[in-house]
Amino acid sequence: MGRGYNLLLILVTFLVLVAAVTARRPRVGFYGNRCRKVESIVRSVVRSHFRCNPANAPGILRMYFHDCFVNGCDGSILLAGNTSERTAGPNRSLRGFEAIEEAKTRLENACPNTVSCADILTLAARDAVVWTGGKGWSVPLGRLDGRRSEASDVNLPGPSDPVAKQKQDFAAKNLNTLDLVTLVGGHTIGTAGCGLVRGRFFNFNGTGQPDPSIDPSFVPLVQARCPQNGNATTRVDLDTGSAGDFDTSYLSNVRSSRVVLQSDLVLWKDTETRAIIERLLGLRRPVLRFGSEFGKSMTKMSLIEVKTRLSDGEIRRVCSAIN
Known part of the structure; x- marks a missing residue:
């Protein structure tokens, strides 16, 4: 019985680990009951900032492109610092950071340590399109936030590229x-x-x-x-x-x-x-x-080099700094 119990314990542990790995793969409805209001909260915040300043909508969409094309869609563009991606030339005119931070604050109150900044930015980019009259789409969620953000990594497509x-x-x-x-x-x-x-x-x-x-x-x-x-x-x-x-x-x-x-x-x-x-x-x-x-x-694009393992990323408490 002891041996059988040990084998059962090993099997259960293995299945739990497999489930954990599978659960972190981005998919529609990822948060389920753990944070049922994630999309409505982000949508509401983006709408508020759009109404305050319509330039926030294209700003958030552009920010998302710049995030995904540098080390993947991991929210690294949101990190502040003297040498962070934000300080690179193409990123100095980005806008919309306040909307992402507000959404993060509200989500931390609603469901602490659950929703990544990378996912918030992904949803916000979709909502920016919707609030300017575009068609919406279902967004796979489950990304982790990256810990690296260096201006030297920024090598985006240029405005004169053939x-x-x-x-x-x-x-x-x-x-x-x-x-x-x-x-x-x-x-x-x-x-x-x-x-x-x-x-x-x-x-x-x-x-x-x-x-x-x-x-x-x-x-x-x-x-x-x-x-x-x-x-x-x-x-x-x-x-x-x-x-x-x-x-x-x-x-x-x-x-x-x-x-x-x-x-x-x-x-x-x-x-x-x-x-x-x-x-x-x-x-x-x-x-x-x-x-x-x-x-x-x-x-x-939202699935470019996403972080799905805790060894590669985290869920930040604030979007502008690693934990």
Whole structure:
């Protein structure tokens, strides 16, 4: 009986460990009864911050891209510190941190030490799309928070990258060309700093002239917003004419060469990415529905290098600092 009991104990322990490992794999409904209000709390906080300042919606969405493309979707972008990811050049203009921290505070009160900051940011990115008129999607949850956040790790796709480089960067994250084009469509909300784009509209490649691939009627609009000697931190809409609505307008502007980012404009010049844009705009069959495809691509991105073992991550008590 002693031997049988020991074997039973070993088996039970093994099954518990297996269950624990399985439980940490991101899935829809991960928190179950342990935190039934997780989605409603995050949704409410994002709505409040969006109503206070609509720029928080694209800010949170952009923050999520920047988090997932550096060491995976682990909330490392949220960590503060003199050399953290936040301090890297591309991240200094990020906004929306207060919304994530408020959601974390409310969730710690509702269900302590249960919901990771990485999951909060994942939900907030989805809700930012919804509150700007986009289509929602079911979000797999169960990520742990990363403990590493170094500015030196930040190597994000750039605003002047050619299509081949963009495809390579996305493929390295297990994202295909459809994901690339669809996620770029997320630029339908948000802004860019004038210092980032001004060169294309005044002195493209040292020519002293605007980029000839830009629609000529679009050039003076951006030049007026971003004067040659103006403030580099002034923001210009990414999606001219529909900057606050999550729709296909941005892809239409790519097609019309009326976008400020060179990396987006060149997508219309490449045969593969152009065909995808046409399908998302309903101009080529089989037609792709942008809202549905965006949710699918966001879900794929949300699973990049997630932390699922306690040896790799934790559930932070506050999002800006490791425990």
